[in-house]
Amino acid sequence: MRPTLIAIGALLCLACRSVPDRPEPDAAAVHPPEPAASNPHEALDHLDQRRPVPLLPMMAQHQKQSMREHLEAVQAVVAAAAVGDFEQVAAASRRMGFSESTGRMCEHMGAAAPGFTERALGFHHAADEIAIAADRRDGPAVLTALSSTLSACTSCHAEYKQQPVAALPEAG
Numbered sequence: 001m002r003p004t005l006i007a008i009g010a011l012l013c014l015a016c017r018s019v020p021d022r023p024e025p026d027a028a029a030v031h032p033p034e035p036a037a038s039n040p041h042e043a044l045d046h047l048d049q050r051r052p053v054p055l056l057p058m059m060a061q062h063q064k065q066s067m068r069e070h071l072e073a074v075q076a077v078v079a080a081a082a083v084g085d086f087e088q089v090a091a092a093s094r095r096m097g098f099s100e101s102t103g104r105m106c107e108h109m110g111a112a113a114p115g116f117t118e119r120a121l122g123f124h125h126a127a128d129e130i131a132i133a134a135d136r137r138d139g140p141a142v143l144t145a146l147s148s149t150l151s152a153c154t155s156c157h158a159e160y161k162q163q164p165v166a167a168l169p170e171a172g
């Protein structure tokens with residue numbers, strides 16, 4: 001009995017397979033290719049309408065590395081604030097704070113992107129306010145300054161994108 005059933009099953013299967021495949025709908029007709037899709041970097045650049053910050057690859061890499069460090073510093077600020085450790089809040093926020101060398105770096109990064117350096121400096125000064133509030137052991141002021149600092153992060157991200165370039169445009 002069982003072998004017969006298996007044989008019938010196998011025959012049915014073969015019968016199915018012998019039916020000619022229905023033609024597949026033309027993939028290109030269903031999903032017409034995007035006009036700029038030939039180069040995915042160009043396609044993304046076209047989709048991302050933020051203002052470009054032209055940077056040499058080494059500068060772009062350095063900037064992204066600083067950004068990841070900023071995010072770690074914010075995380076450390078929040079962790080310390082959560083347990084009321086004002087010394088650690090101040091120390092972590094100073095990792096994002098203003099210094100002469102930071103200021104020079106921001107000038108350098110923003111040299112070819114009008115408005116970028118000002119935003120960057122505003123961000124570092126906002127982070128300084130977190131440390132000032134922590135030194136006063138003022139918890140609500142720490143959170144207010146943290147919020148302003150995060151606004152500086154998000155508003156800059158909303159406006160600017162990196163644009164790696166082989167050579168920077170002439171200053172002036």
Ligand code: HEC
Nearest residue numbers: 064067068070071116119120123152153156157160161162
């Ligand atoms: C003055 C402008 C500016 C400020 C302020 C700023 N960023 Fe950025 N950030 C950028 C730009 C430009 C990029 C690159 C974005 C792109 O090209 O998509 C970036 C990228 C990043 C990235 C992605 C890094 C990677 O590896 O790709 C992280 C994370 C980040 N920023 C975190 C932060 C945090 C956290 C803050 C604030 C504490 C902050 N940024 C403040 C401009 C800024």
